[in-house]
Amino acid sequence: MTRTGTTPGAEYPPPKLLIDGSWVSGEADDENYPDVVDPATGGRIGRAPGASDRQVEAAITAAQRTFGEWSRQPARERAEVLLGAADSLERTIEADARTMTLEHGKTLAESRAEMTSIIELFRWYAEQAERPTARMEPGSVSGGDVAVERVAIGPVAILTPWNFPASLAARKLAAAFAVGCTAVVKPPPETPASFLAVARALAEAGMPDGVLNVVNGDPVRLSRELVEHPSIRTVSFTGSTPVGREIARLAAGALTRVTLELGGHAPVIVTEDVDVAAAAQVLATTKYRNSGQVCISPTRFLVQRSVYEEFVDHFARLSTELPVGPGLDTGSRMGPLAVERRRTGLLDIVERSVAAGATLRTGGSAQSGPGWFVEPTVLTGAPTEAAVMNEEPFGPVAVINPYDTDENAIAEANRLPVGLAAYVFTRSEDRARRLVSAVEAGTIGVNTGTIVHRDTPLSGIKDSGYGSDGGLEGMHEFQHVKAVSRVSQK
Structure with missing residues (x-):
């Protein structure tokens, strides 16, 4: 950053x-x-x-x-x-x-x-x-x-x-x-x-x-x-x-x-057949939009194991390079969190998640000086019981875990009681249809981070x-x- x-x-x-x-x-x-x-x-x-x-x-x-x-x-x-x-x-x-x-x-x-x-x-x-x-x-x-x-x-x-x-x-x-x-x-x-x-x-x-x-x-x-x-x-x-x-x-x-x-806690399923660099670019841009303070923001990244490390490397690099600063500064690409209590809550989630076994790949801290700035943060290998896997961070935090089969990814995507948004990245149309059909969410993006449009509804299910x-x-x-x-x- x-x-x-x-x-x-x-x-x-x-x-x-x-x-x-x-x-x-x-x-x-x-x-x-x-x-x-x-x-x-x-x-x-x-x-x-x-x-x-x-x-x-x-x-x-x-x-x-x-x-x-x-x-x-x-x-x-x-x-x-x-x-x-x-x-x-x-x-x-x-x-x-x-x-x-x-x-x-x-x-x-x-x-x-x-x-x-x-x-x-x-x-x-x-x-x-x-x-x-x-x-x-x-x-x-x-x-x-x-x-x-x-x-x-x-x-x-x-x-x-x-x-x-x-x-x-x-x-x-x-x-x-x-x-x-x-x-x-x-x-x-x-x-x-x-x-x-x-x-x-x-x-x-x-x-x-x-x-x-x-x-x-x-x-x-x-x-x-x-x-x-x-x-x-x-x-x-x-x-x-x-x-x-x-x-x-x-x-x-x-x-x-x-x-x-x-509220939501949007899962992202990234299959092994994708253009990894392109998918990471789209998803990092979507994750850090509005400093991650978006109810449909992608949060739980589930990446097929064969491309997992490559995806993490791309995503972490993009996070580190993101220019963060006051919103009125034309060089900024991500501003501070909007309210101080959100920064406090976000840092607490990161701390508890690392204590539970997650690995901090980048970020994870507040910035020194005035304002409510938090570094774009990437956690990996978070266990299911980690805070970030269960509590909506509503900020610039992404957690990236590997998966082996689509059934594993679907089970994790549907594990939480919320269902506002989800994302699927794959080159296979058949696979996309199967995943979209199985994931429990009211609004889903396939190979895109743009899922809210002026002419279509945003709808949640379950606790969303x-x-x-x-x-x-x-x-x-x-x-x-x-x-x-x-x-x-x-």
Whole structure:
């Protein structure tokens, strides 16, 4: 690993709340949420605005009040708002990317890519807004038929974490807006300003007051208030499995629908027939994207024994050569971890894994100096009971173990109770089909690290949640089904 320079100066915009069309300061004085900190320096740059109970209620009331008119608008008019917001974000992408990098730590290139993905999402969902939402069936009554319609469900709550501070919420919001829902969004308090750029662009594009509301503050209190409120008809949450269980429990008590995109621990199966250097290059790039703070990040690498050492050598070399430094430094290819507690937890996992018998091939330490930097880390030969084999590191740590038969690899891939993402690298199409069929995951990449697209769903199974983000399936999460049976009168 090579460490680049220091963070250039930058101005951080004070975060606000958006309630019923007004940008306002928070009224709550909560102590249960952190300061906003530049991860490259550890220095405080701001604080998320804390919404009071009154402000949360006002936000939900606004979403409820505007739902009827917004959902009845012609789909083309809702699409025009999404298109206008995409144009606005395109004009401000450099400033918005700098804000994201300052509060999150990811490189400017990664921040630009995140904002670009939102622009593309908004334009794609604008096209989908006018898709037919009904089908006709003959039914069972002579002379009648049945219209099966998908209808906007109502006001929705969107709760997202800090690893992709703008795009996770925007992906959900674009789908919700396309079908006619209104929304209350709670961005992460650690990175509150990034999503506000999206809200600003929607307001500039003519989004009616109250259709989108943004609140922030104590995550536990706000999540409970949003999930249990009778006016919120569905909740879309991205985050850890333990928090997802609590969200699901609260939603069940309120009989509120919920979509959960939760944690993972993605396995990678690399067979002996691959181009080893090329596979290592793709997978190292995918592993260290966003400093490994990605729920679909490849983590447990299972490499067939005959090419194992060659793969490890390539992967470890790429890890060591990766330029790490402040995200605003143009030479950086990996920034710091976004929050200090993540660095502490990550280093603890590495230490416990080495104590359990894993070999540290490269990295494994925090960097000296300011900021929350951790070296890109490669562990090999980790026993099944090692921490890294069972706990999602959510950071720049890869564990690489050999396997002998595909059955061995499949057993290890499916051993954990999570099933969000997985990867298969092989030249054999038949082998790829067999492995994909056997691996328990909702989203799988074959010879690619790119598995999230604007037009396809991201879906987990087992403890990785249920429901879908993205694609047409993401739109369906914000709709309910209405079946209308008709018989003509003579």
